[in-house]
Amino acid sequence: MAETAQYVTLGVAEDLFAAPVERVQEILDMRPIARLPQAPANLLGMIDVRGQGVPVIDLRLTLGLEQIADTETTRIVVLTVTGRDGALTLGLKADRVFEVTVLDDPRLDPPPAISGTWNGECIAGIGRRNGAFVTVLDLDRLLGALAIERAA
Template structure:
Protein backbone atom coordinates (compact mmCIF):
# COMPACT_ATOMS: atom_id res chain seq x y z
CA UNK A 1 0.00 0.00 0.00
CA UNK A 2 1.27 3.48 -0.89
CA UNK A 3 2.36 5.73 1.93
CA UNK A 4 0.32 8.92 2.23
CA UNK A 5 2.00 12.15 3.31
CA UNK A 6 0.04 14.99 4.89
CA UNK A 7 0.17 18.30 3.02
CA UNK A 8 -1.13 21.80 3.64
CA UNK A 9 -2.98 22.84 0.49
CA UNK A 10 -2.89 26.48 -0.52
CA UNK A 11 -3.86 28.65 -3.42
CA UNK A 12 -2.20 31.29 -5.52
CA UNK A 13 -4.15 32.77 -8.41
CA UNK A 14 -6.33 29.86 -9.56
CA UNK A 15 -3.68 27.20 -8.78
CA UNK A 16 -3.78 24.57 -6.04
CA UNK A 17 -0.40 23.93 -4.40
CA UNK A 18 0.80 21.89 -1.43
CA UNK A 19 3.65 21.87 1.08
CA UNK A 20 4.48 19.07 3.54
CA UNK A 21 2.69 19.63 6.83
CA UNK A 22 5.78 18.63 8.84
CA UNK A 23 7.60 21.71 7.47
CA UNK A 24 4.84 24.16 8.52
CA UNK A 25 5.28 25.92 11.86
CA UNK A 26 2.19 28.11 11.78
CA UNK A 27 -0.23 29.96 9.53
CA UNK A 28 -0.71 33.70 10.12
CA UNK A 29 -3.08 36.32 8.81
CA UNK A 30 -1.54 38.98 6.60
CA UNK A 31 0.33 41.64 8.57
CA UNK A 32 2.57 44.67 8.01
CA UNK A 33 6.10 43.91 6.85
CA UNK A 34 9.41 45.69 7.37
CA UNK A 35 10.82 46.08 3.88
CA UNK A 36 14.53 45.87 3.15
CA UNK A 37 16.22 48.10 0.56
CA UNK A 38 17.16 46.70 -2.85
CA UNK A 39 15.35 43.42 -2.20
CA UNK A 40 14.19 41.36 -5.19
CA UNK A 41 10.47 41.78 -6.08
CA UNK A 42 9.50 38.39 -4.59
CA UNK A 43 11.09 39.22 -1.21
CA UNK A 44 8.45 41.24 0.62
CA UNK A 45 10.34 41.94 3.85
CA UNK A 46 10.46 40.75 7.44
CA UNK A 47 7.86 40.03 10.10
CA UNK A 48 8.29 39.34 13.79
CA UNK A 49 7.17 35.87 14.89
CA UNK A 50 7.59 35.48 18.65
CA UNK A 51 10.73 37.61 18.73
CA UNK A 52 12.32 36.05 15.63
CA UNK A 53 12.75 37.99 12.40
CA UNK A 54 11.21 35.92 9.60
CA UNK A 55 11.68 36.80 5.91
CA UNK A 56 8.51 36.69 3.81
CA UNK A 57 8.46 35.62 0.17
CA UNK A 58 5.57 36.42 -2.19
CA UNK A 59 4.90 32.94 -3.55
CA UNK A 60 2.95 34.33 -6.50
CA UNK A 61 5.90 36.39 -7.72
CA UNK A 62 8.49 33.72 -6.87
CA UNK A 63 6.61 31.22 -9.05
CA UNK A 64 6.22 33.66 -11.96
CA UNK A 65 2.64 34.85 -11.39
CA UNK A 66 1.64 38.52 -11.26
CA UNK A 67 1.59 40.05 -7.77
CA UNK A 68 -1.86 40.11 -6.22
CA UNK A 69 -3.58 42.38 -3.73
CA UNK A 70 -4.08 41.11 -0.20
CA UNK A 71 -7.59 39.97 0.70
CA UNK A 72 -9.24 38.70 3.85
CA UNK A 73 -8.04 35.21 2.82
CA UNK A 74 -4.35 36.13 2.39
CA UNK A 75 -2.13 34.11 4.71
CA UNK A 76 1.54 33.81 5.59
CA UNK A 77 2.66 30.22 6.04
CA UNK A 78 5.68 30.14 8.36
CA UNK A 79 7.74 27.08 7.50
CA UNK A 80 11.17 25.50 7.58
CA UNK A 81 13.28 25.20 4.43
CA UNK A 82 16.85 24.05 3.93
CA UNK A 83 19.17 26.48 2.18
CA UNK A 84 22.78 25.53 1.57
CA UNK A 85 22.63 22.89 4.31
CA UNK A 86 21.09 25.17 6.95
CA UNK A 87 17.55 25.27 8.30
CA UNK A 88 15.87 28.57 7.55
CA UNK A 89 12.52 29.81 8.82
CA UNK A 90 10.60 31.60 6.07
CA UNK A 91 7.14 32.97 5.48
CA UNK A 92 5.26 32.30 2.24
CA UNK A 93 2.56 34.80 1.38
CA UNK A 94 -0.30 32.93 -0.27
CA UNK A 95 -3.73 33.95 -1.50
CA UNK A 96 -5.45 31.38 0.72
CA UNK A 97 -4.93 28.20 2.71
CA UNK A 98 -7.40 25.35 2.33
CA UNK A 99 -6.79 22.26 4.46
CA UNK A 100 -4.43 19.52 5.52
CA UNK A 101 -4.89 16.57 3.21
CA UNK A 102 -3.14 13.28 2.49
CA UNK A 103 -1.62 12.60 -0.92
CA UNK A 104 -0.21 9.19 -1.82
CA UNK A 105 3.49 9.57 -2.55
CA UNK A 106 3.41 6.72 -5.06
CA UNK A 107 0.62 8.46 -7.00
CA UNK A 108 2.51 11.74 -7.47
CA UNK A 109 3.33 12.27 -11.12
CA UNK A 110 6.69 13.84 -11.99
CA UNK A 111 6.58 17.42 -13.26
CA UNK A 112 6.19 17.55 -17.04
CA UNK A 113 9.25 18.28 -19.16
CA UNK A 114 8.06 20.95 -21.55
CA UNK A 115 11.29 22.60 -22.66
CA UNK A 116 13.72 25.34 -21.77
CA UNK A 117 12.72 28.33 -19.69
CA UNK A 118 10.49 26.43 -17.29
CA UNK A 119 11.81 25.47 -13.85
CA UNK A 120 10.35 22.11 -12.81
CA UNK A 121 12.96 21.68 -10.04
CA UNK A 122 10.63 23.64 -7.73
CA UNK A 123 8.10 20.80 -7.97
CA UNK A 124 8.23 17.40 -6.24
CA UNK A 125 5.29 16.11 -8.19
CA UNK A 126 1.70 16.56 -9.18
CA UNK A 127 -1.08 14.87 -7.28
CA UNK A 128 -4.83 14.92 -7.43
CA UNK A 129 -7.36 15.93 -4.83
CA UNK A 130 -11.10 16.01 -5.51
CA UNK A 131 -10.44 15.76 -9.27
CA UNK A 132 -8.12 18.81 -9.22
CA UNK A 133 -4.39 18.83 -9.85
CA UNK A 134 -2.28 19.67 -6.79
CA UNK A 135 1.29 20.86 -7.40
CA UNK A 136 3.54 19.73 -4.54
CA UNK A 137 6.33 22.26 -4.04
CA UNK A 138 9.93 21.30 -3.36
CA UNK A 139 10.69 23.88 -0.67
CA UNK A 140 14.40 23.14 -0.53
CA UNK A 141 14.87 23.74 -4.26
CA UNK A 142 12.54 26.72 -4.24
CA UNK A 143 14.68 28.38 -1.58
CA UNK A 144 18.09 27.03 -2.58
CA UNK A 145 18.23 29.14 -5.69
CA UNK A 146 20.88 31.78 -6.08
CA UNK A 147 18.16 34.44 -5.84
CA UNK A 148 17.38 33.53 -2.24
CA UNK A 149 21.09 33.43 -1.46
CA UNK A 150 21.09 37.14 -2.31
CA UNK A 151 18.90 37.92 0.70
CA UNK A 152 20.91 35.82 3.18
CA UNK A 153 23.32 38.65 4.13
CA UNK A 154 20.36 40.96 4.79
CA UNK A 155 18.71 38.31 6.95
CA UNK A 156 21.86 37.91 9.03
CA UNK A 157 21.85 41.63 9.79
CA UNK A 158 18.09 42.15 10.19
CA UNK A 159 17.00 42.73 13.76
CA UNK A 160 13.35 43.64 13.88
CA UNK A 161 12.49 42.13 17.24
CA UNK A 162 11.18 44.72 19.69
CA UNK A 163 13.61 45.68 22.45
CA UNK A 164 13.31 43.70 25.67
CA UNK A 165 12.29 45.47 28.88
CA UNK A 166 15.23 47.20 30.48
CA UNK A 167 17.03 47.65 27.13
CA UNK A 168 17.14 50.91 25.65
Protein backbone atom coordinates (compact mmCIF):
# COMPACT_ATOMS: atom_id res chain seq x y z
CA MET A 1 0.00 0.00 0.00
CA ALA A 2 1.30 3.46 -0.90
CA GLU A 3 2.16 5.85 1.89
CA THR A 4 -0.40 8.56 2.50
CA ALA A 5 0.93 12.03 1.67
CA GLN A 6 1.73 14.19 4.67
CA TYR A 7 1.45 17.97 4.76
CA VAL A 8 2.53 20.83 6.97
CA THR A 9 -0.60 22.92 7.55
CA LEU A 10 -0.21 26.70 7.62
CA GLY A 11 -2.61 29.42 8.67
CA VAL A 12 -2.83 32.72 6.82
CA ALA A 13 -5.64 35.03 7.94
CA GLU A 14 -8.59 32.67 8.44
CA ASP A 15 -7.50 30.29 5.69
CA LEU A 16 -5.79 26.93 5.92
CA PHE A 17 -3.02 26.01 3.48
CA ALA A 18 -0.76 23.00 3.21
CA ALA A 19 2.70 22.27 1.85
CA PRO A 20 4.02 18.76 1.17
CA VAL A 21 6.11 17.73 4.18
CA GLU A 22 8.93 16.42 1.98
CA ARG A 23 9.56 20.01 0.78
CA VAL A 24 9.89 21.42 4.32
CA GLN A 25 13.37 21.53 5.84
CA GLU A 26 12.49 23.21 9.13
CA ILE A 27 10.12 25.59 10.88
CA LEU A 28 11.62 28.63 12.59
CA ASP A 29 10.34 31.18 15.05
CA MET A 30 10.22 34.68 13.61
CA ARG A 31 13.61 36.39 13.55
CA PRO A 32 15.08 39.60 12.17
CA ILE A 33 15.11 39.71 8.39
CA ALA A 34 17.75 41.70 6.49
CA ARG A 35 15.86 43.83 3.95
CA LEU A 36 16.91 43.90 0.31
CA PRO A 37 16.81 47.19 -1.60
CA GLN A 38 14.19 47.48 -4.35
CA ALA A 39 12.94 43.92 -3.75
CA PRO A 40 9.34 43.06 -4.65
CA ALA A 41 6.96 43.69 -1.74
CA ASN A 42 6.51 40.00 -0.95
CA LEU A 43 10.29 39.38 -0.79
CA LEU A 44 10.97 40.46 2.79
CA GLY A 45 14.74 39.94 2.69
CA MET A 46 17.24 37.34 3.88
CA ILE A 47 17.84 35.28 7.00
CA ASP A 48 20.78 33.11 7.98
CA VAL A 49 19.99 29.41 8.33
CA ARG A 50 23.07 27.49 9.45
CA GLY A 51 25.41 29.75 7.48
CA GLN A 52 23.26 29.82 4.33
CA GLY A 53 21.51 33.01 3.18
CA VAL A 54 17.84 32.19 2.67
CA PRO A 55 15.38 34.63 1.02
CA VAL A 56 12.11 35.04 2.94
CA ILE A 57 8.77 35.42 1.14
CA ASP A 58 5.64 36.74 2.88
CA LEU A 59 2.88 34.24 2.08
CA ARG A 60 0.20 36.82 2.94
CA LEU A 61 1.50 39.30 0.36
CA THR A 62 2.13 36.55 -2.19
CA LEU A 63 -1.53 35.55 -1.87
CA GLY A 64 -2.71 39.14 -2.27
CA LEU A 65 -3.61 39.72 1.39
CA GLU A 66 -2.73 42.69 3.57
CA GLN A 67 0.50 42.64 5.52
CA ILE A 68 0.05 42.48 9.31
CA ALA A 69 2.38 42.82 12.27
CA ASP A 70 4.14 39.64 13.37
CA THR A 71 2.69 37.83 16.38
CA GLU A 72 3.96 35.15 18.74
CA THR A 73 2.59 32.54 16.29
CA THR A 74 4.33 33.91 13.16
CA ARG A 75 6.70 31.31 11.71
CA ILE A 76 9.16 30.96 8.84
CA VAL A 77 8.86 27.65 7.02
CA VAL A 78 12.14 26.84 5.28
CA LEU A 79 11.40 24.80 2.18
CA THR A 80 12.66 23.85 -1.24
CA VAL A 81 11.07 24.92 -4.51
CA THR A 82 12.08 24.11 -8.06
CA GLY A 83 12.55 26.91 -10.55
CA ARG A 84 13.82 26.93 -14.11
CA ASP A 85 17.41 26.44 -12.98
CA GLY A 86 16.83 23.87 -10.25
CA ALA A 87 16.24 23.80 -6.53
CA LEU A 88 16.07 26.93 -4.39
CA THR A 89 15.74 27.13 -0.61
CA LEU A 90 13.25 29.75 0.56
CA GLY A 91 11.71 30.87 3.81
CA LEU A 92 7.93 31.26 3.70
CA LYS A 93 6.50 33.54 6.39
CA ALA A 94 3.09 32.35 7.61
CA ASP A 95 0.80 33.64 10.35
CA ARG A 96 1.02 30.26 12.07
CA VAL A 97 1.99 26.63 11.54
CA PHE A 98 -0.39 24.01 12.87
CA GLU A 99 0.86 20.47 12.38
CA VAL A 100 2.23 17.77 10.15
CA THR A 101 -0.79 15.74 9.15
CA VAL A 102 -2.57 13.70 6.53
CA LEU A 103 -5.74 14.94 4.91
CA ASP A 104 -9.12 13.26 5.39
CA ASP A 105 -8.92 11.85 1.85
CA PRO A 106 -5.60 11.44 0.01
CA ARG A 107 -7.26 12.49 -3.26
CA LEU A 108 -7.27 16.23 -3.88
CA ASP A 109 -10.04 18.06 -5.72
CA PRO A 110 -8.79 20.27 -8.57
CA PRO A 111 -9.00 24.05 -8.13
CA PRO A 112 -12.41 25.34 -9.23
CA ALA A 113 -12.60 26.08 -12.96
CA ILE A 114 -13.79 29.67 -12.95
CA SER A 115 -13.62 31.86 -16.00
CA GLY A 116 -11.79 35.16 -15.92
CA THR A 117 -8.23 36.06 -15.11
CA TRP A 118 -7.88 33.66 -12.15
CA ASN A 119 -6.72 30.17 -13.08
CA GLY A 120 -5.65 28.72 -9.73
CA GLU A 121 -2.44 27.31 -11.13
CA CYS A 122 -0.58 27.91 -7.84
CA ILE A 123 -2.96 25.39 -6.22
CA ALA A 124 -2.05 21.70 -6.34
CA GLY A 125 -5.53 20.82 -5.14
CA ILE A 126 -8.16 21.23 -2.46
CA GLY A 127 -8.36 18.76 0.40
CA ARG A 128 -10.11 18.55 3.74
CA ARG A 129 -8.82 18.20 7.28
CA ASN A 130 -11.42 17.53 9.98
CA GLY A 131 -14.05 18.71 7.51
CA ALA A 132 -12.40 22.10 6.83
CA PHE A 133 -11.08 22.99 3.37
CA VAL A 134 -7.30 22.95 2.99
CA THR A 135 -5.68 24.54 -0.06
CA VAL A 136 -2.60 22.53 -1.00
CA LEU A 137 -0.12 24.92 -2.56
CA ASP A 138 1.86 24.14 -5.69
CA LEU A 139 5.07 25.59 -4.29
CA ASP A 140 6.94 25.48 -7.60
CA ARG A 141 4.27 27.50 -9.41
CA LEU A 142 3.67 29.85 -6.48
CA LEU A 143 7.32 30.50 -5.63
CA GLY A 144 9.41 29.01 -8.47
CA ALA A 145 9.27 32.29 -10.40
CA LEU A 146 11.57 33.74 -7.75
CA ALA A 147 14.20 31.21 -8.76
CA ILE A 148 13.79 32.35 -12.36
CA GLU A 149 14.08 36.04 -11.44
CA ARG A 150 17.08 35.35 -9.22
CA ALA A 151 18.91 33.48 -11.97
CA ALA A 152 18.22 36.17 -14.58
